[in-house]
Amino acid sequence: xxxxxxxxxxxxxxxxxxxxxxxxxxxxxxxxxxxxxxxxxxxxxxxxxxxxxxxxxxxxxxxxxxxxxxxxxxxxxxxxxxxxxxxxxxxxxxxxxxxxxxxxxxxxxxxxxxxxxxxxxxxxxxxxxxxxxxxxxxxxxxxxxxxxxxxxxxxxxxxxxxx
Numbered sequence: 001x002x003x004x005x006x007x008x009x010x011x012x013x014x015x016x017x018x019x020x021x022x023x024x025x026x027x028x029x030x031x032x033x034x035x036x037x038x039x040x041x042x043x044x045x046x047x048x049x050x051x052x053x054x055x056x057x058x059x060x061x062x063x064x065x066x067x068x069x070x071x072x073x074x075x076x077x078x079x080x081x082x083x084x085x086x087x088x089x090x091x092x093x094x095x096x097x098x099x100x101x102x103x104x105x106x107x108x109x110x111x112x113x114x115x116x117x118x119x120x121x122x123x124x125x126x127x128x129x130x131x132x133x134x135x136x137x138x139x140x141x142x143x144x145x146x147x148x149x150x151x152x153x154x155x156x157x158x159x160x161x162x163x
Contacts, residue, residue: 001135003134004071004101004131005134010063011063012135015060015153018053021049022053024150027121035158037155037156037157040157046077048148048150060110062109062110062111066109067111077121078138080130081125081127083130085121089121090120090126091148092120094148
């Protein structure tokens with residue numbers, strides 16, 4: 001029997017992602033300027049990270065009211081799709097919210113965030129059951145290093161160690 005995700009697991013997911021974003025900024029700040037592409041915009045990427053952190057704080061304030069049905073669907077997603085698939089969906093939903101490409105009222109709570117993520121995953125990929133604890137699998141959705149994949153942007157130029 002699969003252990004169902006709980007609000008504490010979601011809180012850990014969001015706080016871990018926030019910590020990874022903050023650590024990413026510290027790592028980038030420590031890089032010498034010569035590592036960056038000439039068109040790199042430090043202020044733009046700081047705003048991008050800051051926007052994610054503000055959005056994560058907004059989501060954290062709504063974690064305790066996520067319906068059990070949503071947590072059950074999320075548990076199913078965590079154990080039936082590769083972490084990379086769910087991670088890509090999570091980054092897409094975060095990007096939609098932070099960039100304003102989706103009305104913020106459509107993603108204003110953790111429940112709405114995860115309902116959108118579930119739709120992304122179920123419509124974008126083929127199911128492939130994964131062994132493991134749903135909470136542990138969920139933590140693997142987003143990387144600790146370069147969690148927003150900023151280093152992959154061609155106008156950044158710096159490379160971060162994988163991990």
